[in-house]
Amino acid sequence: MTVLSEMLRNLVSRPATTLYPAEKVPVPAGFRGRVECDDERCIGCSKCSLVCPASAITMVDSPREVEFRGKTMMRKKKPRVAVYRCIRCGLCERHCPADAIHLRSVLSITGTDREEVLA
Amino acid sequence: MTRVVVPIGPQHPALKEPLNFRVIADGERIVELELNLSYSHRGIEKAAEQRDFIRALPLIERVCGICSHSHSTVFSMGIEEIMGVEVPPRAQYIRTVIAELERMHSHMLWLGVAAHEVGFNTLFMWTWRDREAVLDTLEELSGNRIHYNMNEIGGVRVDLSPPQVDAALARIPVLEERMRAYVAMLEDEETMLARFRGVGTLSREDALRYGAVGPTGRGSGVDYDVRRDDPYLVYDEIPWNVVTDTDGDVYGRTKVRIGEIKESLGIVRYCLEHLPDGPIRVAAPKAAPPGEIYSRYEAPRGEVAHFIRTNGTDRVERVDIRTPTLANWTSVVYSLVGRPLADIPVIVAAIDPCLSCTSRITVLNRGEDARGETSPYTGQAGWFP
Numbered sequence: 421m422t423v424l425s426e427m428l429r430n431l432v433s434r435p436a437t438t439l440y441p442a443e444k445v446p447v448p449a450g451f452r453g454r455v456e457c458d459d460e461r462c463i464g465c466s467k468c469s470l471v472c473p474a475s476a477i478t479m480v481d482s483p484r485e486v487e488f489r490g491k492t493m494m495r496k497k498k499p500r501v502a503v504y505r506c507i508r509c510g511l512c513e514r515h516c517p518a519d520a521i522h523l524r525s526v527l528s529i530t531g532t533d534r535e536e537v538l539a
Numbered sequence: 540m541t542r543v544v545v546p547i548g549p550q551h552p553a554l555k556e557p558l559n560f561r562v563i564a565d566g567e568r569i570v571e572l573e574l575n576l577s578y579s580h581r582g583i584e585k586a587a588e589q590r591d592f593i594r595a596l597p598l599i600e601r602v603c604g605i606c607s608h609s610h611s612t613v614f615s616m617g618i619e620e621i622m623g624v625e626v627p628p629r630a631q632y633i634r635t636v637i638a639e640l641e642r643m644h645s646h647m648l649w650l651g652v653a654a655h656e657v658g659f660n661t662l663f664m665w666t667w668r669d670r671e672a673v674l675d676t677l678e679e680l681s682g683n684r685i686h687y688n689m690n691e692i693g694g695v696r697v698d699l700s701p702p703q704v705d706a707a708l709a710r711i712p713v714l715e716e717r718m719r720a721y722v723a724m725l726e727d728e729e730t731m732l733a734r735f736r737g738v739g740t741l742s743r744e745d746a747l748r749y750g751a752v753g754p755t756g757r758g759s760g761v762d763y764d765v766r767r768d769d770p771y772l773v774y775d776e777i778p779w780n781v782v783t784d785t786d787g788d789v790y791g792r793t794k795v796r797i798g799e800i801k802e803s804l805g806i807v808r809y810c811l812e813h814l815p816d817g818p819i820r821v822a823a824p825k826a827a828p829p830g831e832i833y834s835r836y837e838a839p840r841g842e843v844a845h846f847i848r849t850n851g852t853d854r855v856e857r858v859d860i861r862t863p864t865l866a867n868w869t870s871v872v873y874s875l876v877g878r879p880l881a882d883i884p885v886i887v888a889a890i891d892p893c894l895s896c897t898s899r900i901t902v903l904n905r906g907e908d909a910r911g912e913t914s915p916y917t918g919q920a921g922w923f924p
């Protein structure tokens with residue numbers, strides 16, 4: 421009986437599936453998506469690359485002046501993230517002292533950039 | 540008597556993961572069963588020894604795709620105990636919330652799979668639809684549906700904000716309503732009862748003898764739950780009950796799991812309403828002093844244990860993971876004997892097996908002094924993980 425009433429209820433209720441792509445699945449705030457580094461803030465300390473469990477971050481040369489805790493300093497390197505190696509664990513974001521690296525609410529499971537996919 | 544050897548797996552439509560049964564059948568009845576596991580050994584234990592605790596945790600979490608929080612929590616609890624780190628109460632509550640949400644989504648997934656195995660795909664669709672509400676909650680709280688990565692040594696990675704807590708609390712009444720509907724379905728749906736009742740019966744004595752854990756044991760009347768009998772996190776401070784049943788068959792295990800979902804809903808509600816203020820983590824030292832610990836945890840499938848040995852460095856010297864599925868296999872082999880072949884999928888599904896997590900040891904030496912015994916029927920050596 422319960423099965424029957426459930427069936428009847430489902431017959432008149434709206435579908436449980438989302439009509440993608442006309443309708444998008446809402447992405448909650450704090451969703452762990454694509455990793456992006458804020459070049460203005462990164463001080464090149466390499467902490468993110470050290471904690472990354474997937475070894476997805478390599479430090480590349482990028483000398484520039486940055487502000488850190490009210491002081492201007494010279495950084496030597498910045499991180500480069502192999503987005504398709506990244507397991508989106510959030511450890512880089514958690515351990516960055518300069519609040520420079522973040523997981524954005526952007527999905528990163530597909531891509532067409534050959535360099536990025538193979539990195 | 541003619542006996543036929545029926546090989547089932549490692550690739551088989553009824554199995555979701557690689558596993559091999561060598562079934563010796565007399566007509567439709569199963570006479571003897573050989574079980575071969577470990578087709579998907581991934582070497583996670585060894586890999587965990589190669590990296591520091593911070594980088595090992597996401598790896599340990601990936602032992603299982605369903606009880607990911609279980610593995611990372613039992614590992615962190617072990618390391619924290621060796622280090623003598625006291626985790627703040629707020630972090631303990633957050634860990635408990637995630638743990639119980641995980642139990643809910645795991646049991647709802649199981650209910651769907653079990654219904655699917657007996658051909659009741661309608662229920663499969665319904666439970667998985669409702670499970671989405673739990674997964675959405677987990678995604679909102681942690682940023683991901685499956686690998687929450689909430690734990691770190693000394694606390695949790697992110698805090699829960701008041702709007703997140705309210706959104707999670709708002710979903711609970713809906714889920715409670717759904718659970719009531721499933722209980723009603725379980726009680727009067729003849730097609731399901733016919734395939735669940737009296738199938739895969741395991742008496743309390745046998746459950747104890749073969750070391751069944753979790754809902755498999757509790758469905759046979761074994762009143763044992765690590766959360767109550769060796770409390771961790773905040774289970775000794777909050778109101779909840781251990782669910783047991785005396786039927787001992789697939790039906791009994793189903794009742795236990797649905798009862799546990801209801802209990803989990805209560806625990807989540809209580810924890811979210813009584814979330815203490817304070818820090819979400821304490822700074823843990825990088826290295827752990829030399830020590831050994833046997834850390835236990837009640838995962839959705841039963842007791843999971845990590846044996847951890849540290850040697851004064853920032854990584855483990857050895858971590859040995861005993862997953863609940865391994866403890867439950869013996870009871871499956873036992874309860875299948877004498878049953879018709881068609882019962883294999885549902886009896887196997889009733890322990891909620893998780894095979895990749897279970898794969899640990901592979902015996903390579905199958906020569907004369909190997910442990911593999913020769914089957915009297917097939918004449919082939921079996922290798923028993």
Ligand code: SF4
Nearest residue numbers: 462463465466468516
């Ligand atoms: S941890 Fe932060 S500041 Fe340091 S290199 Fe990475 S992004 Fe830059």
Ligand code: SF4
Nearest residue numbers: 472506507509510512
């Ligand atoms: S999210 Fe995790 S895996 Fe991805 S780059 Fe950051 S630390 Fe590495």
